[in-house]
Amino acid sequence: MNFSLSDEQQMLADSARRFVQGGYQPEALWRQFAELGWLALPFDEDDGGLGAGLVETMVLLEELGRGGVTTPYLATVVLGGGILRRADAACRARYLPDLMAGDLQLALAVDEQERVFAPENTALQACEEGGGFVLNGRKTVVLNGDQADRILVLARTGGEPGDQRGLSLFLLDPGSPGVTLTPHRLVDGHRAARLQLDGVRLSADALIFEKDAAFEPVRQVLDEAILALGAEAVGALSVLLDDTVEYSKTRKQFGVPIGSFQVLQHRMADMFMALEQTRSLLLAATLKTLEGHDDARQAVHALKARIGGAGRHIAQEAVQLHGGMGMTDELAVGRYFKRITAMDGLFGGADQHLAAFARG
Amino acid sequence: MDLKVPEQERHFREEVRAFLNESLTPEILEAGRKTTSVFAPVKEVMAWQRLLHAKGWAAPHWPKEYGGTGWSVGQRAVFAEELVRAEAPPLIPMGLQMCGPCLIGFGTEEQKAHYLPRILSGEDIWCQGYSEPGAGSDLASLKTFAESDGDDYVINGTKIWTTYAHHANRMFLLVRTRRDGKPQAGITFLLLDMNTPGITVDPIVGLDEVPEQCQVFFDNVRVPKRNRVGEENDGWTVAKYLLTFERGGQDYAPALGVQLQRLKQIAARQTTAGGGSLREDPVWAHKVAACESEVLALSFTEKRIKSALSAGKDPGALSSMTKILGTELQQRVTELGIETLGSQALVWQPQALVPGGDEAPLGPEYALTAMASYLNARACSIYGGSNEVQRGIIAKAVLGL
Numbered sequence A: 001m002n003f004s005l006s007d008e009q010q011m012l013a014d015s016a017r018r019f020v021q022g023g024y025q026p027e028a029l030w031r032q033f034a035e036l037g038w039l040a041l042p043f044d045e046d047d048g049g050l051g052a053g054l055v056e057t058m059v060l061l062e063e064l065g066r067g068g069v070t071t072p073y074l075a076t077v078v079l080g081g082g083i084l085r086r087a088d089a090a091c092r093a094r095y096l097p098d099l100m101a102g103d104l105q106l107a108l109a110v111d112e113q114e115r116v117f118a119p120e121n122t123a124l125q126a127c128e129e130g131g132g133f134v135l136n137g138r139k140t141v142v143l144n145g146d147q148a149d150r151i152l153v154l155a156r157t158g159g160e161p162g163d164q165r166g167l168s169l170f171l172l173d174p175g176s177p178g179v180t181l182t183p184h185r186l187v188d189g190h191r192a193a194r195l196q197l198d199g200v201r202l203s204a205d206a207l208i209f210e211k212d213a214a215f216e217p218v219r220q221v222l223d224e225a226i227l228a229l230g231a232e233a234v235g236a237l238s239v240l241l242d243d244t245v246e247y248s249k250t251r252k253q254f255g256v257p258i259g260s261f262q263v264l265q266h267r268m269a270d271m272f273m274a275l276e277q278t279r280s281l282l283l284a285a286t287l288k289t290l291e292g293h294d295d296a297r298q299a300v301h302a303l304k305a306r307i308g309g310a311g312r313h314i315a316q317e318a319v320q321l322h323g324g325m326g327m328t329d330e331l332a333v334g335r336y337f338k339r340i341t342a343m344d345g346l347f348g349g350a351d352q353h354l355a356a357f358a359r360g
Numbered sequence B: 001m002d003l004k005v006p007e008q009e010r011h012f013r014e015e016v017r018a019f020l021n022e023s024l025t026p027e028i029l030e031a032g033r034k035t036t037s038v039f040a041p042v043k044e045v046m047a048w049q050r051l052l053h054a055k056g057w058a059a060p061h062w063p064k065e066y067g068g069t070g071w072s073v074g075q076r077a078v079f080a081e082e083l084v085r086a087e088a089p090p091l092i093p094m095g096l097q098m099c100g101p102c103l104i105g106f107g108t109e110e111q112k113a114h115y116l117p118r119i120l121s122g123e124d125i126w127c128q129g130y131s132e133p134g135a136g137s138d139l140a141s142l143k144t145f146a147e148s149d150g151d152d153y154v155i156n157g158t159k160i161w162t163t164y165a166h167h168a169n170r171m172f173l174l175v176r177t178r179r180d181g182k183p184q185a186g187i188t189f190l191l192l193d194m195n196t197p198g199i200t201v202d203p204i205v206g207l208d209e210v211p212e213q214c215q216v217f218f219d220n221v222r223v224p225k226r227n228r229v230g231e232e233n234d235g236w237t238v239a240k241y242l243l244t245f246e247r248g249g250q251d252y253a254p255a256l257g258v259q260l261q262r263l264k265q266i267a268a269r270q271t272t273a274g275g276g277s278l279r280e281d282p283v284w285a286h287k288v289a290a291c292e293s294e295v296l297a298l299s300f301t302e303k304r305i306k307s308a309l310s311a312g313k314d315p316g317a318l319s320s321m322t323k324i325l326g327t328e329l330q331q332r333v334t335e336l337g338i339e340t341l342g343s344q345a346l347v348w349q350p351q352a353l354v355p356g357g358d359e360a361p362l363g364p365e366y367a368l369t370a371m372a373s374y375l376n377a378r379a380c381s382i383y384g385g386s387n388e389v390q391r392g393i394i395a396k397a398v399l400g401l
């Protein structure tokens, strides 16, 4: 067992930290990500990628989380790229080079209105017709959906909502007839869109995996997305803790720093422990998934539940201990608070993942 | 001891309902539905206050001689419940809940005669100038200074977190009038006109992107001495009296109960992967039940305090207890709100929350307010004396520690 980073991994962490602290330009960010090789990180060397693993993604995302960088990395590289990485050779050859060069944005559309998040809860219909498919229905909160050059749409080709079988994944050009995208913001400043499909015709080669068999690969990709989110959460939470501790040392009331009040000291000690436990679950889930342990998915559920629970605990305390200042849009605390809040809302909330953990 | 509802109260509920049905306009109701804070949209809520005032119901808790209704504790609870159920926007508290009671307690006859009717009618909108950048929890350390100059005070300094200062035409504030001695002993309570020369108001944008609070700067602002409430250097007595009202005067339980019912309706519309509704999900149901039983307890705690008040007893530190319990339950209910909606709660459309605005909600309207309410509710454990400070008061004043 070894929890230290390799030299390469440490270099990645250092360069990511330097990048984040160095005052990057938001408009040029994606191009720079490509130049730094970060967009190629998880892809096989045979596909032109760097062949790095989950640890490298974790290292990078923790730094992006610490820097509070708003990027389409999760949507394009982790979700979209995660799907394409598992697609056939022709599909990989066609799309991955553009993705790695920074010329292709992606989105994965799973969520539906008034349906609790779960890929098997998909109701959107894809009917076979004339050798192709016709899609009808609506997807909501499609991360990066407004900027994506291609959207991967999870649809039902068989069975009922709730069935794991009968799910198929389609690669959609958002410019196709019958597609209506309504862009919107998320509370944390990320971008998303509502996707309405009215009689959208797709040819059979829009199908990414075998028909009816998309559930398992989509679930694997969502697990990887939760790991990435967990890494980003750890980065963001450590800022919330550090900023709060720092603030409590400088803010004076009753003639003394508020950090000298024992109640507040205990609260910050609890925040610290919650952060360390989150970091431990991040490592557990990442390494178990990487090494293919039987209980890897359990650890992923535990991690996601913890992002929600500990995330909320730490973020709420950070705001509370900042007093009125914590309620403003001016401090970093507010921004990180909203990002952490959003994380619980993505890919199923804490209760849902704990329930899945309990089912084993 | 009994819980019998007097016949008269049952009629009263019908009377209130009938009045609300006929008087709440679509504009006021829209503002009510879109209120995600203690502080409702100004234009609509002031319109609502005028309608209530015309009926004589703007300040049920005031003594009858000053425009109160003379209702029983039970009737006031019924009224509060029906207001929430009808989704009426809550009236702005600074005049009706804070300044008014304070003037009734400490104002001169002239001040009462001038200001109280204007508070009731909504002609004046008040803001509360207590906190300063260096004086939050430690309010007594405030520095804004009022120099005596003939019949006037001349004020210099700054106030912060002043809610609705950009909408208000009046401010009640605490200033320092003496530099030596115990900090509490050199504070004076004043009333001022926001249009007096030398006042600058800078709005502060909150987590929910709404400029609700402000920083207010005073540069040689002249206030006539007749606008002083209480004696010079005795403002702390007035301020403390007012804080008790701010904390304990308010009932949290009625609104919480209605919000939980609404949450159940929303959960009933969310389909889980198991095919049932989220409302039937045992984990969800358990969490809501935990909240509901706390709200039931709180409703009785609040009733106990109200009946002690009406029997002329001082609820004292008990108002700290309802402030803590009420605000923390409020926060939990808003948490449940965003949990219930999952990713739908993340959709952020602040423009769609503006009453009469032209941006339509992307999802169902009930999903629109959940996140803004969650963000805004983080403040309620901070303002009105933070919950840490309230716990300190209970430890000292009740437990004698």
Ligand SMILES: Cc1cc2nc3c(=O)[nH]c(=O)nc-3n(C[C@H](O)[C@H](O)[C@H](O)COP(=O)(O)OP(=O)(O)OC[C@H]3O[C@@H](n4cnc5c(N)ncnc54)[C@H](O)[C@@H]3O)c2cc1C
Binding pocket: A251, A253, A254, A258, A261, A263, A264, A320, A321, A322, A323, A324, A325, A327, B127, B128, B129, B130, B131, B132, B133, B135, B136, B137, B138, B160, B161, B162, B163, B164, B213, B379, B382, B383, B384, B385, B386, B387, B388, B389, B392
């Ligand atoms: C939304 C909102 C509206 C407001 N509206 C108004 C208004 O209209 N008018 C007005 O005058 N003010 C208003 N306030 C200000 C409010 O009263 C102050 O924010 C509050 O008193 C806390 O002061 P502070 O923000 O300076 O925090 P601080 O006093 O700096 O406190 C920071 C943290 O330290 C904790 N702390 C401080 N002292 C102690 C202690 N002795 N023991 C343990 N913990 C302690 C606090 O609980 C808090 O968690 C508003 C605030 C908010 C957030």
